Amino acid sequence: MTELYPICRSITGNGVRDSLKILQRYIPIKIHEVPTGTKAFDWTVPKEWNIKDGWIKDASGKKIIDFKSSNLHVLNYSAPIKNKIGLEELKEHIFTDLDHPDWIPYRTSYYQETWGFCMAHHQFIELSPGQYEVNIDTTLKNGHLTYGEYFIKGESDEEMIISCHICHPSLCNDNLSGITLATFLARQMRQRKLKKSFRFLFIPGTIGSIVWLSRNEHLFSNIKQGLVLANLGDNGPIVYKKSRIGNSELDKTVEFVLKNRQVDYSIRDFMPYGYDERQYCSPGINLPVGRITRTPHNEYPEYHTSADNLDFVDDSSLAVSLEILLEITELVDGNRKYMNLQPKCEPQLGRRGLYEALGGKSGDKINQLAMLWVLNYSDGEHSLLDISNRSNIEFKIISDTADLLRAHGLLEEVVYR
Amino acid sequence: MTELYPICRSITGNGVRDSLKILQRYIPIKIHEVPTGTKAFDWTVPKEWNIKDGWIKDASGKKIIDFKSSNLHVLNYSAPIKNKIGLEELKEHIFTDLDHPDWIPYRTSYYQETWGFCMAHHQFIELSPGQYEVNIDTTLKNGHLTYGEYFIKGESDEEMIISCHICHPSLCNDNLSGITLATFLARQMRQRKLKKSFRFLFIPGTIGSIVWLSRNEHLFSNIKQGLVLANLGDNGPIVYKKSRIGNSELDKTVEFVLKNRQVDYSIRDFMPYGYDERQYCSPGINLPVGRITRTPHNEYPEYHTSADNLDFVDDSSLAVSLEILLEITELVDGNRKYMNLQPKCEPQLGRRGLYEALGGKSGDKINQLAMLWVLNYSDGEHSLLDISNRSNIEFKIISDTADLLRAHGLLEEVVYR
């Protein structure tokens, strides 16, 4: 995160490329380049934006703001400018945040060509009348939209997508937290022997997910779940936003993990405002994709300002977020359905050495109970997670029990396609 | 209501005709006459009943009760009588209300031919022994059952029925309140440009709705909602009784309106006792017809007595009831479903000038949010009312947003048939 922080990313350009190259040191991300002008549903890939420098000098020639000290100072996707103008004209191109006069706000102008600067409001109000020299050294040219994709193939084609937006410049919680956690999650998961496949997407917000979706419609039927990651580094409680479908397998899985941990959390219904779940959950796509954050966008003052910096996120919040993501993906991977192959009455467990031969003793034995639960509800309808939920027996025991029963020929897995 | 109050109505006869003629001064009601003996499902249109006079004179020749002072004094639908009889025989033909000895009760005898009088119990107990002259000048002859119907044609054949019973004599809350509110509601609605059609029924209770339903089975598939109006002039809270279907579009609409207003209200489940919703919601008809009242029948002491008079209802209760009815019908009319024509990901609103081009600023904009909600849930399943309910954005904004999006070619209305 420290290494990624200084880079000026946007929805296109070298900022994204450079960031993905850093991530490639951790996981073998494939970098895709999609040319300007490419159609993606109702959208078109815009020009590629790159920036070298940006500053304002006052009449005395002193740089009063400088891109090199904070890349938030230049309106993201700003058109180039080099001119001398008076204060009044300059003011029309400056954005500040009245509510937080010490912080530089983050502003963009992707789809309307204009130039601009962002600065702290307290500095803004002290600007004296006079001539200013403004310089924004950017290019807006035909080029590419860049995104990263890392696919871990499991036994099954059934897959989960993990998506984060990679278009924000020097902002940490939103969304270097999502980017780094996706990377470390992938790094740990590739060590595991996976039953299902997992696809990590590092994409520019909105246009990136739209481009990816438009190029990958053939995968939709494989995508059984998905998570959008953002704002996972602050110390607020976990907030899970359900998929549009609601009560999807994923929604149940995330709720199960959060309920069973010692963390504060809340679950929200889907709404069509937010991050890229907007696209994944648009009515014509409607994938079971939820979103996991700590404090959601717009709900903390530092959001989209220079105060969302390396100090704002903390190690332990990031670590717990990662643990939760690991647990969710482990559960997604481990969850499965079986058919009981001896469904008429209980099979004789004793004969198979599965049941304590000596009956009549008081006190339930958890493993015997787990066998009864798994056998009774392995009807092709209930997943192991459902069974764990109903029985209040932990998933690991249910899962191990299922393995044992399968080894004895009592269960058959219901396989995806 | 003042003009209608003195008229002696019954399920047939001139009382209904005269009342409908008064209403015709406000709205162009069509008066239907259905001959005695006409079959209507399990029923038959009864004889037409008319009354000229009715009184009891004591031994001294003094009128002790007189139809001309209150038409409740004569048992409604009473057979004629002219005779001199002793007190004991007379008592068998007199109805009083022990619980409210000052009030004249309202009683009927539609389907069993008999004669009778109603009087205050305190007067009844002071009758002295002796001869009494009784005179009820009524006729029960082949004639017609009369009802009124006013149909406002909207763009669509889809229709809502608004039904009130018109068979009660001098009783205000039950149901001059329903009759007058239906009339003023219709009067205001005919000024509007309506998308849907609205049919107002002014009918005698039970037999009137049965006759209407038996003659209009061809309309059932058009009737998407309906409301029975009664008891809307007292100052009790609004009580909405759901249709038998339950959770119908209408049930949702009424609940939405009541929830969003500053009124007390309650919602009750359907039960097969009450007003004409009994017929509309019989199992072989089962139309989505609810009932709206203030205090329901039987739940206020003045119900079906001379105390349900012009003093019992009040202007402001009637006015608020009318506002609620206007709001419900407006919402019924304005509610509709759309299909998003760009359902794969969000359409590019900015390109169409629909989205503030300058993004990244904190704070949701309600209109932008409304666009996202309408686009995401315009899947042919969710109505604008559903979207308003889910998003907590007011219906007007949702509706205007849908118009805007349709104008930009992004939505297509799901049209009824």
Place this chain on the structure above:
Amino acid sequence: MTELYPICRSITGNGVRDSLKILQRYIPIKIHEVPTGTKAFDWTVPKEWNIKDGWIKDASGKKIIDFKSSNLHVLNYSAPIKNKIGLEELKEHIFTDLDHPDWIPYRTSYYQETWGFCMAHHQFIELSPGQYEVNIDTTLKNGHLTYGEYFIKGESDEEMIISCHICHPSLCNDNLSGITLATFLARQMRQRKLKKSFRFLFIPGTIGSIVWLSRNEHLFSNIKQGLVLANLGDNGPIVYKKSRIGNSELDKTVEFVLKNRQVDYSIRDFMPYGYDERQYCSPGINLPVGRITRTPHNEYPEYHTSADNLDFVDDSSLAVSLEILLEITELVDGNRKYMNLQPKCEPQLGRRGLYEALGGKSGDKINQLAMLWVLNYSDGEHSLLDISNRSNIEFKIISDTADLLRAHGLLEEVVYR
């Protein structure tokens, strides 16, 4: 119960036979004998076990425990033994209950051949070192598994099963309470004219229900409900455990009865641990069979010990349990569905003498209301129980009303097959 108590029952053998013969004095139970070695789904009928005697003598020749004083002293299904052994070896074959040192625990070893004794822990710890003579005079030979079945044929083939386990030796609540209540329930029900059929099963636990199910698959489509009876003699509240299907007609019926009585009760969801409902509700059988107990197994200290004796159960608890069972079976038998033959609007009740001809009077009449409820909801979907539940009118009135309406040709019963 007093007569059955001393008998040493097990899953096979003369104990079950002798017990069934006693029950035959009350109801004409048919006794079935299924040979050792018979296959039943995944199981095989085991050898027949019979016991004549069992004791331990100390070095002085004194019987320190004796089967004749409590049949719990011999491990149920114990293999025979006659030997002299030292204390240490003896201890390996003795079972005690540390938590309740005064009581003899009940233990079995059905599916693993071994021998053993059970004794009070306080006696166990005072055994002196030395030689002991052990004698268990049992036989384990090819023979039969015995169960009893009593079928009361009603008008319809639709049937309810009432099942109790008959394999426990001198234990009263578990399950002489179930056995005797099933017997007296059947004895009372055979006096009634029944619409539905009722089948009483007196079977050894687990293997008995598995054997019965494997031999009666052709009946499954007739079995519309079932109840397992156990632990009905203690003074705890009634506990009803739902069928696996959940919200079955039976679940609704039992809840209805319990809700309407002055007893404490609770309703639990199905779980695959317990008595023979485990088999009836296995996923490949899945019959709508619930379980009714007072305090469930394992939830009272006397369970499966010598303290579950004749003093532990009490007359009034048994009597109330029987009343509840009678009420449930009466309701199961009386519940039915009708189709309204005049479903379009209300039929004219007055013309048929069904409605008080004189209308307009305040105050609902319960019988009239019942007619409206039955007519409106007799749509082939709602049973009389559903109607009673919805209307809050007691079942007897609803049922009598339905009879009256059917007698007038207004209803037609929806007959099973």
